[in-house]
Amino acid sequence: MQPKKLHPQTLAIRTQTTRTNEMEHSTPLFLTSSFTFDTAEDMRAAFAEETDDNIYSRYSNPNVDEFVSKVCAMEGAEAGVATASGMAAVFNSIFALVKSGDHIIFCSSVFGSTHALATKFLPKYGIECTLVASEDTANWEAAVKPNSRMIFVETPTNPQLEILDLEWIGQFAKKYKLIFNVDNCFATPVLQNPIAWGADIVNHSATKWMDGQGRVLGGIIVGKADLIREIYLFCRNTGPSLSPFNAWVLSKSLETLAVRIEKHCNNALEIAKKLEGHPKIKWVRYPFLPSHPQYNIAIKQMSKGGGVLCFELLGGKQSGIQFMDALEILSLTPNLGDTRSIASHPASTTHSKLKEEERLDVGITPGLIRISVGLEFIDDILNDILQALDKC
Numbered sequence: 001m002q003p004k005k006l007h008p009q010t011l012a013i014r015t016q017t018t019r020t021n022e023m024e025h026s027t028p029l030f031l032t033s034s035f036t037f038d039t040a041e042d043m044r045a046a047f048a049e050e051t052d053d054n055i056y057s058r059y060s061n062p063n064v065d066e067f068v069s070k071v072c073a074m075e076g077a078e079a080g081v082a083t084a085s086g087m088a089a090v091f092n093s094i095f096a097l098v099k100s101g102d103h104i105i106f107c108s109s110v111f112g113s114t115h116a117l118a119t120k121f122l123p124k125y126g127i128e129c130t131l132v133a134s135e136d137t138a139n140w141e142a143a144v145k146p147n148s149r150m151i152f153v154e155t156p157t158n159p160q161l162e163i164l165d166l167e168w169i170g171q172f173a174k175k176y177k178l179i180f181n182v183d184n185c186f187a188t189p190v191l192q193n194p195i196a197w198g199a200d201i202v203n204h205s206a207t208k209w210m211d212g213q214g215r216v217l218g219g220i221i222v223g224k225a226d227l228i229r230e231i232y233l234f235c236r237n238t239g240p241s242l243s244p245f246n247a248w249v250l251s252k253s254l255e256t257l258a259v260r261i262e263k264h265c266n267n268a269l270e271i272a273k274k275l276e277g278h279p280k281i282k283w284v285r286y287p288f289l290p291s292h293p294q295y296n297i298a299i300k301q302m303s304k305g306g307g308v309l310c311f312e313l314l315g316g317k318q319s320g321i322q323f324m325d326a327l328e329i330l331s332l333t334p335n336l337g338d339t340r341s342i343a344s345h346p347a348s349t350t351h352s353k354l355k356e357e358e359r360l361d362v363g364i365t366p367g368l369i370r371i372s373v374g375l376e377f378i379d380d381i382l383n384d385i386l387q388a389l390d391k392c
Helices: 008-014 040-047 062-075 086-095 112-125 137-143 166-175 225-238 244-254 257-275 295-301 316-326 356-361 378-390
Strands: 079-083 103-107 128-132 148-154 179-183 201-205 219-223 281-285 308-313 342-344 368-372
Touching: 008 062, 008 257, 062 079, 062 219, 062 244, 079 086, 079 225, 086 112, 086 179, 086 201, 086 219, 086 225, 103 112, 112 128, 112 148, 128 137, 137 166, 148 166, 166 179, 166 295, 201 225, 219 225, 257 281, 257 308, 257 378, 308 316, 316 342, 316 368, 316 378
Parallel strands: 103 128, 103 148, 148 179, 179 201
Antiparallel strands: 079 219, 201 219, 281 308, 308 368, 342 368
């Protein structure tokens, strides 16, 4: 009898590694560096990949495998690889699939470390990178070269929450035979599934919403089996492995991801609505606000708007710093996706290493504030933001 087709949210809870002889209900920790074999032949077969037996936790581990299986189910992916951090996922999803002489097209609005990877590090290895403004499709067409191999995008982007049309980019990538690589960290597989729009590779910083409580670092890459195979072999030999403990934490966290994300989204939308029109704010950006420039795209490809909003203070950089210093409840920390609400000022932190013209080119204005909306009582979050606005 065929098993029933289960919803991805159910699979996030019910996918579980094979039970041990103890018949545990919750998956135990497998804190071991290596695994044993009964015979030399068993060991030979494992190394020859004739069996699925675990060999060494840098290669595979039951806790890591369970986490990967859950994310694959949620994203609709064929296979996956877990990594030690989100940036390890970004780097390995790129470097394992390109070579010296290849060209990559990036959307210009990307996380600060991804921007540095594209502009400072990949070119050192002979990999050409072009950053393209997300809103101009003609620029994407003009950026294609004979040696173009991949297109890498974030949506929503970090931190200014631009929304890229995954359907259009999927068609664009297919037209030019480019690997379509998406950082889906901000949306999570609960809100958006890039593979359904044509993506070949999807990566996440699991440190963010997937963990959801600021406890562990982790990353994951999922997608087409043939591409993931290349990434797996690269990771297996270069060692950016996710620890079994962190994988165990992340796997358990996925069981509550859907309910947490719903509350994050509801809080964020309500706060964004309340901040629109505030006399200290030039504009508020949130994907599910009708005023968002790409609102129609957002509602097409996302089920809710996510847990992050941003706004531009009229007073510029100094007002941004004053706002941050005036907050009493929101945390000042270089993270997002936590149960605790978090504020950041990108111009003086995550994007501070960029020149001013580079920041402006990617939309990082002096007064830009990013809020990762947590799970606290909504009035407490809003009142803290409002009182800080009064002081800047």
